[in-house]
Amino acid sequence: MQELSIMEFVKWFIALLVIMMLISLAMFFIELSNVNSFKQQVNYQIERQGGLTNTAISNINQTSNDYYNGTFTVISDRLNTKVAYGEPVDYVVKGTFDIKILPIPDVKLEFNGTGVSQVR
Known part of the structure; x- marks a missing residue:
């Protein structure tokens, strides 16, 4: 009879752990969806x-700090330079995402x- 109660306890523990992992994963994907709006701000x-x-x-840094909690930084070969009209500027957005609930590294x-520059 005691094995049944221990097994029930283990089932509840595993179920709660899976629920916590799913919630943590959902929160990660919600934060990840902010990348497109931040890239729009950079553009x-x-x-x-x-x-x-x-x-x-x-x-860009102020936007990252105000609206995205400093999650994003921009790296480019053309930092601090003005480019001609219509010239493309390639950049890389680096994001550090904190995993909520579970003690997992960032x-x-x-x-x-x-x-593309639109200034003449």
Whole structure:
């Protein structure tokens, strides 16, 4: 009779662990979905500032800190330079995602992007 109660306890423990993992995974994917909106903000800054200038970088960093808790940073070969009209600017968005609930190390991912200067 005691084996049944222990087995029931183990079943509940495994079920709660699986539920916690699913919730943690869902929260990770929700944070991951913010990448596209952040890349849109980076493209907007490239278009309006004529590249990844000092002003654009400061606006991007402020956006990352204000709306995304400092999750994203932008790396590019053309940092702090103004480019000609219609010239593409390649960049990499580096994101560090904290895994909630479970004690798992942070996930670091990189996303490529390209913006085009619209300043004449």
